């Protein structure tokens with residue numbers, strides 16, 4: 001065609017299911033040598049399910065009451081874990097109480113007022129770094145099974161934990177292999193989730209380097225450290241928690257289907273079709289386009 005090569009690269013990207021926001025994106029993408037993948041919603045399907053409901057003995061709550069309480073607090077959140085909790089409550093036909101004063105802390109969890117009491121749902125290490133041993137035992141047992149453990153606190157005291165399991169995307173392993181081939185080393189996993197669950201998953205797809213328990217700003221710090229060494233990093237993510245890293249990276253790609261608005265706005269390119277394997281395909285394409293331009 002008569003299209004300039006970079007423009008034609010964009011059109012080509014579109015045919016592959018990637019919305020590149022400018023011609024520069026394809027050029028920058030062709031330069032990347034390091035890939036950092038988010039876990040929840042990126043390497044995994046992002047449609048996790050509640051598998052375990054563990055009220056704390058003495059909390060006065062049964063399984064349904066614990067789940068309903070957590071779901072009421074999570075209701076306004078767009079986080080994949082929040083959706084899993086609300087969905088589990090719906091499936092059991094539970095009625096959710098009205099929640100007020102909702103706030104969310106990316107990479108940590110949510111807080112809301114329910115029936116005059118403060119309910120928090122989220123990461124055990126972030127919400128209750130100094131929780132008692134019997135709660136730690138439940139959390140560790142869940143995490144050892146590869147679950148993401150979510151803690152529920154009422155007025156600051158743990159009242160139970162939920163186990164949530166997320167499935168790998170069907171093309172996760174092939175994507176990791178393709179990215180490894182393209183950059184000469186496996187991608188690194190950056191996640192706000194716990195180390196045990198993250199390593200469990202990483203091992204299944206051939207990732208050896210895992211950075212777990214990260215807050216959004218920690219993901220940025222990791223990216224900046226690589227860039228300071230002269231590496232050019234591609235970050236792939238989906239969540240609000242990934243937005244700062246997507247912005248800091250040499251190139252940021254967001255998973256479009258379940259991606260948060262903030263991630264989609266911040267990324268340089270968006271995977272429109274819900275296929276992770278699009279990422280290595282588009283990197284390969286960008287390199288081809290570059291050779292044509294050069």
Ligand code: ADP
Nearest residue numbers: 039040079082107108109122123191192193241
């Ligand atoms: P990832 O980096 O793997 O996409 P996130 O940074 O989104 O994960 O979340 C990290 C951790 O923070 C989760 O594993 C969970 O423990 C906690 N968390 C964040 N948001 C929520 C929420 N809405 N409900 C429950 N837990 C949450």
Ligand code: MG
Nearest residue numbers: 038040041239
């Ligand atoms: Mg995510």
